[in-house]
Amino acid sequence: MSTDLLRFLDGAFFTFHGFVVLVNVFGWIPARMRRLHRAVMAATAFSWFVLGPLLGYGVGYCFCTDWHWRIRRALGYDDSGNYVQLLFGAFGLHFTQSVSSLLAYGAFAFAVIASTILQLCTWLEKK
Numbered sequence: 001m002s003t004d005l006l007r008f009l010d011g012a013f014f015t016f017h018g019f020v021v022l023v024n025v026f027g028w029i030p031a032r033m034r035r036l037h038r039a040v041m042a043a044t045a046f047s048w049f050v051l052g053p054l055l056g057y058g059v060g061y062c063f064c065t066d067w068h069w070r071i072r073r074a075l076g077y078d079d080s081g082n083y084v085q086l087l088f089g090a091f092g093l094h095f096t097q098s099v100s101s102l103l104a105y106g107a108f109a110f111a112v113i114a115s116t117i118l119q120l121c122t123w124l125e126k127k
Helices: 003-026 033-054 063-074 083-089 096-125
Strands: none
Touching: 003 033, 003 063, 003 083, 003 096, 033 063, 033 096, 063 083, 083 096
16 A cells, blocks of 8 residues: 555544544534434444453453544554553643543443433434
8 A cells, every 4th residue: 555545544533533532522513413413322332341351451442443444554553551641642732541431431421321311311302
């Protein structure tokens, strides 16, 4: 694969995966995004809690991160840690892997709880 294509894919993954993270964390807020939010959250949960353990990677495995890491390794980057560390590091914020994992799981749990409460309130209002 050419270096130009790898660089393009690296940028595309930053954009796409960053969008996925934003939808997971904040997609429950605007009403027009809630269907997309539920779909993206379901895909994330499937990857983290089903696919990862099935493939032997454990809980928290993200296929998007795996693909992005492969592209970055081909470009010569030696990324260690998790995707949250990479994203925050791009803005000059550096956390340990433990803290960044806690941020990721905490944000995911908060979004699940907030989305569920909002969905229940909306459902009850319609009744």
